[in-house]
Amino acid sequence: MKVLFLGYRYTYFRNFDSVLRELAGRGHAIHLGVEEEHEQGRALVSALAAEHPTMTFGPAPDRADDEWSWVAGRIRHGLDHLRYQHRAFDDTPMLRERSRQRTPGAFVALGSFVRRYARWTRRPLSAWIRWLERSVPDDPSIRSFIAQQQPDVVLITPLITLGSSQIDYLRAARSLRIPTGLCVWSWDHLSSKALVRELPDRVFVWNETQRHEAIDMHGVPADRICVTGAQCFDKWFDRTPSRDRETFRRALGFPLEEPLILYVCSAPFSGSQPEAPFVVEWIRRVRASASPRLRTAPILVRPHPSRTAEWESVDVRQFPGVAVWGSEPSDAGARDDYFDSLYHSSAVVGLNTSAFIEAGIVGRPVHTLLLPEWYESQMGTVHFRYLLEAGGGLLIAASSIDEHLAQLDRSLAGAAEDRRSFIRAFVRPLGLDIAATPRFVDEVEAMRSTVAEPLPRPRFERLAHRLLRAAIAYRDDVQREPWVYSEREVEKIGRMRALRESKAARERERKLAERAFKDQRQSDKRLARERRRAAKDASKAPTAG
Numbered sequence: 230m231k232v233l234f235l236g237y238r239y240t241y242f243r244n245f246d247s248v249l250r251e252l253a254g255r256g257h258a259i260h261l262g263v264e265e266e267h268e269q270g271r272a273l274v275s276a277l278a279a280e281h282p283t284m285t286f287g288p289a290p291d292r293a294d295d296e297w298s299w300v301a302g303r304i305r306h307g308l309d310h311l312r313y314q315h316r317a318f319d320d321t322p323m324l325r326e327r328s329r330q331r332t333p334g335a336f337v338a339l340g341s342f343v344r345r346y347a348r349w350t351r352r353p354l355s356a357w358i359r360w361l362e363r364s365v366p367d368d369p370s371i372r373s374f375i376a377q378q379q380p381d382v383v384l385i386t387p388l389i390t391l392g393s394s395q396i397d398y399l400r401a402a403r404s405l406r407i408p409t410g411l412c413v414w415s416w417d418h419l420s421s422k423a424l425v426r427e428l429p430d431r432v433f434v435w436n437e438t439q440r441h442e443a444i445d446m447h448g449v450p451a452d453r454i455c456v457t458g459a460q461c462f463d464k465w466f467d468r469t470p471s472r473d474r475e476t477f478r479r480a481l482g483f484p485l486e487e488p489l490i491l492y493v494c495s496a497p498f499s500g501s502q503p504e505a506p507f508v509v510e511w512i513r514r515v516r517a518s519a520s521p522r523l524r525t526a527p528i529l530v531r532p533h534p535s536r537t538a539e540w541e542s543v544d545v546r547q548f549p550g551v552a553v554w555g556s557e558p559s560d561a562g563a564r565d566d567y568f569d570s571l572y573h574s575s576a577v578v579g580l581n582t583s584a585f586i587e588a589g590i591v592g593r594p595v596h597t598l599l600l601p602e603w604y605e606s607q608m609g610t611v612h613f614r615y616l617l618e619a620g621g622g623l624l625i626a627a628s629s630i631d632e633h634l635a636q637l638d639r640s641l642a643g644a645a646e647d648r649r650s651f652i653r654a655f656v657r658p659l660g661l662d663i664a665a666t667p668r669f670v671d672e673v674e675a676m677r678s679t680v681a682e683p684l685p686r687p688r689f690e691r692l693a694h695r696l697l698r699a700a701i702a703y704r705d706d707v708q709r710e711p712w713v714y715s716e717r718e719v720e721k722i723g724r725m726r727a728l729r730e731s732k733a734a735r736e737r738e739r740k741l742a743e744r745a746f747k748d749q750r751q752s753d754k755r756l757a758r759e760r761r762r763a764a765k766d767a768s769k770a771p772t773a774g
Contacts, residue, residue: 232383237387246277290370299701489529489574596637
């Protein structure tokens with residue numbers, strides 16, 4: 230079987246490396262195609278391709294950068310923004326704000342009207358806008374690329390990012406009657422990202438929580454959903470540490486006796502406050518605690534791979550027994566370091582990160598603080614609440630630092646709380662001893678017999694094209710920029726315009742200076758000629774007497 234697996238970037242294959250190995254191990258041919266060919270993640274796919282001769286990788290064609298691509302991007306962001314006007318997102322302001330910044334002003338105004346005055350119009354408006362978006366002509370280069378690959382199955386991830394253009398791959402595959410599957414990338418994607426705007430033949434989800442999200446939030450029919458478990462966490466089950474407790478602690482300069490606290494940093498929303506100052510203050514409070522255990526327990530801080538820069542100027546040497554250490558677990562050595570950090574800890578602390586789930590798999594108590602300054606990154610998201618609710622919850626949560634320190638002290642003292650029910654419900658719903666990866670691959674193989682139906686073309690396409698071309702006509706209208714571009718784009722356009730105007734002004738000044746210099750030279754030459762002529766005339770004049 231030939232599998233074409235399309236990702237936005239190479240790094241998105243990180244959560245499916247076990248699936249790719251299993252597919253290749255069963256003799257299937259795989260091509261990994263990416264929309265944006267960044268270096269990040271290339272090492273992973275290069276290693277996989279080197280390990281498995283039937284696996285190849287490379288860029289997939291983008292949609293042509295034309296007027297249709299431009300208008301499709303506007304409409305897709307508008308559709309996504311209308312999603313966030315649902316009441317379910319009323320207490321998740323950062324999700325709505327993140328969408329607003331990327332959405333053209335006309336759709337932002339429409340969304341505000343819907344939310345404030347006419348919630349009931351959201352569905353019919355979304356249906357009308359979806360009709361416009363579906364009427365955008367397909368891109369022939371994308372269809373040709375998929376046809377040349379001749380896959381039996383097309384898998385796509387993540388598909389549901391804001392304004393995603395990966396929908397063009399899905400439509401092209403369906404037009405070729407090739408079965409398609411959406412591989413949900415992470416625990417938050419169905420609740421915090423965009424909508425599934427076009428139905429694939431299969432949607433691979435982790436658990437019943439995501440199954441209900443797919444049905445209730447995205448309208449996916451139940452018979453198209455496959456609950457496989459979270460394949461990206463399979464690697465942490467039944468794993469053993471790469472070094473013993475003593476070796477690990479000596480390498481970090483920690484004492485051997487006291488229980489170890491591991492702080493795992495998060496990746497808050499773009500533009501949010503840095504976490505490092507909070508962590509430093511948290512360490513200060515731990516060291517000032519009335520508990521002798523907390524005052525002396527070694528603390529290991531693992532920066533989030535996307536936020537390492539904020540730690541460059543932070544010095545934790547003022548606190549005894551504290552280290553900042555660790556990198557992204559993308560290769561074997563880094564994964565060993567990461568797992569050893571979890572395994573040799575007595576308690577794990579953080580704000581909102583998938584490392585909580587991995588700590589739960591290892592069986593460590595997981596603590597968090599629900600503080601107002603971090604509301605947007607915690608309770609201000611839908612998925613964070615699953616850590617508190619699914620399977621009885623994973624987190625030991627506190628609403629104040631004093632409550633948190635008391636809870637943490639009890640964990641270090643060895644107070645046991647069974648959180649395996651969360652892991653069973655959220656990570657391995659088919660059973661703690663049943664890995665997700667083989668189940669995932671079984672379902673992919675079963676897709677080969679799926680009869681894929683092409684998408685019908687929307688009705689009244691000519692009318693839709695007239696409306697779309699009317700919108701395209703405003704693309705270069707300076708007066709309408711705030712309506713047809715997003716806030717971010719308007720700022721970028723303004724900066725580019727200011728740069729062009731500044732460059733043009735400098736060019737005008739340069740030309741004026743050159744002209745003035747030439748005029749001055751010509752004036753000086755004329756003056757010199759006049760002086761020479763005057764001198765010559767004076768020498769020819771007869772002398773008196």
